[in-house]
Amino acid sequence: MGFDLVAACPAVTPQGLSHFQQWLDAGYHGEMRYLADRRDAYQHPGHVMAGVKSIVVLATNYRSSSSDEPATGQGRVSCYAWGTQDYHDVIHDRLKQLKNFLHDQQSVSNIRGVVDTAPLLEREFARLAGIGWQGKNTMLISKQVGSYFFLSCLLLDVELEYDAPQETDHCGSCTACLEACPTKAFPKPHVLDATKCISYLTIELRDEIPVDLRPPLGNWLFGCDICQDVCPWNRHAPISDQPPFAPREDLNPVDLGCLFDLDEQAFRNRFRKTPLWRAKRRGILRNAAVILGNQQNVAAIDALAKGLHDDEPLVRSTSAWALGQVANNTQANSECRQQLTNRLSIEHDDQVRTAIRTALEQSVAPHETTSSGMG
Numbered sequence: 095m096g097f098d099l100v101a102a103c104p105a106v107t108p109q110g111l112s113h114f115q116q117w118l119d120a121g122y123h124g125e126m127r128y129l130a131d132r133r134d135a136y137q138h139p140g141h142v143m144a145g146v147k148s149i150v151v152l153a154t155n156y157r158s159s160s161s162d163e164p165a166t167g168q169g170r171v172s173c174y175a176w177g178t179q180d181y182h183d184v185i186h187d188r189l190k191q192l193k194n195f196l197h198d199q200q201s202v203s204n205i206r207g208v209v210d211t212a213p214l215l216e217r218e219f220a221r222l223a224g225i226g227w228q229g230k231n232t233m234l235i236s237k238q239v240g241s242y243f244f245l246s247c248l249l250l251d252v253e254l255e256y257d258a259p260q261e262t263d264h265c266g267s268c269t270a271c272l273e274a275c276p277t278k279a280f281p282k283p284h285v286l287d288a289t290k291c292i293s294y295l296t297i298e299l300r301d302e303i304p305v306d307l308r309p310p311l312g313n314w315l316f317g318c319d320i321c322q323d324v325c326p327w328n329r330h331a332p333i334s335d336q337p338p339f340a341p342r343e344d345l346n347p348v349d350l351g352c353l354f355d356l357d358e359q360a361f362r363n364r365f366r367k368t369p370l371w372r373a374k375r376r377g378i379l380r381n382a383a384v385i386l387g388n389q390q391n392v393a394a395i396d397a398l399a400k401g402l403h404d405d406e407p408l409v410r411s412t413s414a415w416a417l418g419q420v421a422n423n424t425q426a427n428s429e430c431r432q433q434l435t436n437r438l439s440i441e442h443d444d445q446v447r448t449a450i451r452t453a454l455e456q457s458v459a460p461h462e463t464t465s466s467g468m469g
Contacts, residue, residue, distance in 0.1 A: 172317025418453025
């Protein structure tokens with residue numbers, strides 16, 4: 095059915111529950127309030143399905159061939175989102191097939207399939223089922239397939255023969271993932287501060303990306319693979335041969351300038367069936383503006399000028415910041431400042447006006463110099 099690993103464990107209170115609750119109490123979940131709102135439901139799988147006795151944990155490898163470094167004017171997308179379909183849809187269809195098969199065997203009366211949307215600590219149950227261990231970057235790592243895989247679960251109302259749990263952490267003294275993170279999102283091993291994670295910033299965060307975290311975001315448009323790319327356990331991880339996860343040319347990498355030409359309907363037509371839809375148009379354009387600002391390329395001015403006049407205040411304010419960054423290029427300073435000044439004269443949103451003023455203040459026109467006889 096397309097699953098690469100399968101194992102079973104009892105439906106019990108997850109061992110890492112207290113760790114999860116401490117993580118919530120520390121505020122590391124940021125704006126992902128659905129996690130805190132359902133914190134009590136994570137205490138036992140019975141809150142997801144009454145009468146559950148067993149959990150079948152399934153892993154689906156999505157690793158694709160590596161991509162080239164994006165050129166100026168392009169943005170990177172996490173490889174889990176390169177495919178032609180949203181993984182939720184793909185895996186839900188497979189879970190449905192598996193559920194129907196089990197019902198045909200008349201071995202279960204109640205069964206539910208979940209793909210990272212139910213209040214279930216999947217990585218805890220994957221470890222309990224022996225799929226792998228949780229690395230220092232908090233990703234679940236398998237000796238067989240590394241960490242580039244999706245987890246899904248079947249909850250059953252029957253007892254099964256259970257697999258042995260994964261007791262050993264094979265990360266050893268390696269800290270490559272912690273050291274490689276450009277935003278320093280790991281306060282300590284096995285703990286992720288999501289509010290600093292590039293994946294959170296480009297997908298889950300709905301408002302402004304903090305200014306101090308924009309330069310470290312680099313050229314990531316959607317998600318981030320850095321802490322997985324450097325993991326030694328992924329060096330020889332197998333490449334997925336599953337068609338739904340084969341890279342689309344327009345997602346690996348993405349041309350940023352043309353994104354500012356997409357209205358809401360055009361954006362929907364292009365991204366509705368992909369994971370990028372989760373960030374919505376305003377989020378993707380915000381991220382694109384940050385990347386263009388980081389690249390400080392004169393060729394981005396036209397696209398950012400469109401962003402400066404977008405219907406979404408979030409897109410306008412981030413485009414203003416980006417034009418301020420491009421203005422650091424002396425060749426583009428005058429044009430960028432003119433774009434900002436023109437928009438300020440008609441802008442009505444206070445947050446956008448503040449962003450424009452800040453960009454103008456930080457991109458002061460260079461003083462003309464006179465010849466002093468120097469060669």
